[in-house]
Structures are given as structure tokens and as C-alpha cells.
Amino acid sequence: MRLNTVLHTVSRPVLAAVVITALLTASGCGPKAFTKGEYDDPTRVELLDDKFNESDMQQMADTVIKAMVACDYVGKAPKPPVVIVEKVQNRTEEHIDTVSMTDKIRTALIKSGKVRFVNKPERGTIEEEYQYNEGPNVAAPTAKKRGKQIGADYILSGAMATNVQQVGNDKFIYYKLTMNLTNMDTSTIDCTEERELRKKYRKRSVGL
Numbered sequence: 072m073r074l075n076t077v078l079h080t081v082s083r084p085v086l087a088a089v090v091i092t093a094l095l096t097a098s099g100c101g102p103k104a105f106t107k108g109e110y111d112d113p114t115r116v117e118l119l120d121d122k123f124n125e126s127d128m129q130q131m132a133d134t135v136i137k138a139m140v141a142c143d144y145v146g147k148a149p150k151p152p153v154v155i156v157e158k159v160q161n162r163t164e165e166h167i168d169t170v171s172m173t174d175k176i177r178t179a180l181i182k183s184g185k186v187r188f189v190n191k192p193e194r195g196t197i198e199e200e201y202q203y204n205e206g207p208n209v210a211a212p213t214a215k216k217r218g219k220q221i222g223a224d225y226i227l228s229g230a231m232a233t234n235v236q237q238v239g240n241d242k243f244i245y246y247k248l249t250m251n252l253t254n255m256d257t258s259t260i261d262c263t264e265e266r267e268l269r270k271k272y273r274k275r276s277v278g279l
Contacts, residue, residue, distance in 0.1 A: 123167045123246065131248040131266040132172060135229070136179045138264035139252060145185050145262060152224040153187045154180075159248070160230040167231055176227075176250070189223045225261070226253045240274040 139145055145152060156177050159169040180186040197220075204214040229250035236243045245267065252262035 123163075123165055127246060127268055128168075128172050128175065130268065131246070132175045132179065134266035135176055135248065135250045135264050136183070139180060139227075139250070139262055140183050140185050142252065142262035144252070144254075148185075151185055151187045153189055153221050154225045154227050154252070155189050155191050155223045157226060157228040159228075159250075162230050163233040163246075165233065169231060172231075172248075187221075189221070223255055225255060227251070228253065242272040242274065243269065244272070245269045 156173060158173050161167050161169045177188055181188060201215065201217055227250065229248060232247045234245040248266045250264050251260045254261050
């Protein structure tokens with residue numbers, strides 16, 4: 072029997088149902104994309120996997136910030152000390168965005184009004200601007216000159232370490248962030264703080 076004869080013998084509703092089913096099946100087999108989203112609370116804790124997450128970062132950063140502001144060498148200083156911040160070192164085997172952590176700590180300390188920071192990464196750009204200001208294109212009264220930068224009083228540095236243990240179906244992950252404020256004159260660590268986190272995960276069968 073020819074195809075056109077078969078199609079004529081099938082009712083239109085049945086044919087429509089067959090076509091729709093085929094289309095749905097084809098769309099279900101194709102690649103899927105996240106097409107609908109909504110804003111979420113960044114402070115809500117959800118352990119979606121066994122990786123370092125934004126909640127871990129927030130907890131650790133908050134502890135360091137409070138400790139540094141409360142430190143006598145900072146809190147009781149006659150004027151806000153000037154600090155150079157170094158990127159937090161990642162001594163774990165996990166990919167952790169320590170740049171974001173460093174930025175979070177620095178931003179909060181600046182907002183506290185207790186600390187001032189030297190913008191070390193932009194020193195190259197500042198030097199280029201000095202050279203440009205020395206040329207004929209900049210009006211003399213507004214030209215910026217060398218010799219007015221403020222020397223740093225401290226270096227803020229730190230490192231992230233971790234330890235992972237697996238016992239049966241249980242996995243324990245321990246994180247430790249250590250931050251030090253080193254005096255530029257004496258090389259002494261005048262302020263220090265540690266924050267520890269320990270998380271437990273249970274292995275589950277896929278689909279359960």
C-alpha cells in the first residue's frame with residue numbers, strides 16, 4: 072500500500088497526535104539549555120556538591136575582616152594604616168577563586184574606614200601616566216608628579232589549605248584560611264587570624 076493511501080486512511084486527529092509525539096520526542100533528545108532563571112539569595116547556604124562555594128568564602132572572609140578591624144594595631148592606630156594586599160595563596164588541590172576572596176576582604180576593610188590600601192596592580196599604569204604628564208599635552212597645574220605616593224605600613228597576605236578524608240560512604244573536607252598582617256618596618260606579624268570549616272558529605276547512588 073502506498074504512503075499517500077495510508078495517510079488518507081488515517082484520521083486527521085490521529086495523524087496530528089502522531090506528529091506532535093514525534094516532535095516532542097525529537098525535542099527531548101536534543102541538547103537542553105537553561106532558558107528560565109530567577110534571582111536567588113546569595114547568603115543562603117546550599118551544599119549542591121562537595122566543592123568550595125560562595126558561602127564558604129563569605130564565612131571565611133567575614134571572620135578575617137572582623138579580626139583585622141578588631142586588632143589593636145589597626146583599631147587603635149592614630150590613623151588608618153596603609154596596606155598592600157597580596158592574593159590569597161591556594162595550597163589546596165581544588166580550584167578556588169582566591170582572587171575573589173582577596174577582593175572581598177579588601178573591599179570590606181576599605182568600607183570599614185579602618186584601613187587604606189595601596190593599589191599595587193595599577194603601579195605600572197600610574198608610571199605610564201607620570202610619563203604622559205611630563206609631556207606637553209597636560210596643563211602644568213594639573214600634571215601629576217612622582218614623589219607623592221604613600222608608603223605602605225603593612226602587607227596583608229594569606230593562604231588556603233585543605234584536608235580531605237573518605238571513610239566508607241562519608242567524605243570529610245576541612246578548609247583552613249590563615250591571614251597575616253605583616254609590619255613593613257619590623258617584619259613582624261602584628262595581626263593574624265584563622266578560620267576553619269569542616270563539611271561532611273555522604274555518597275549516594277545516582278538517581279536516588
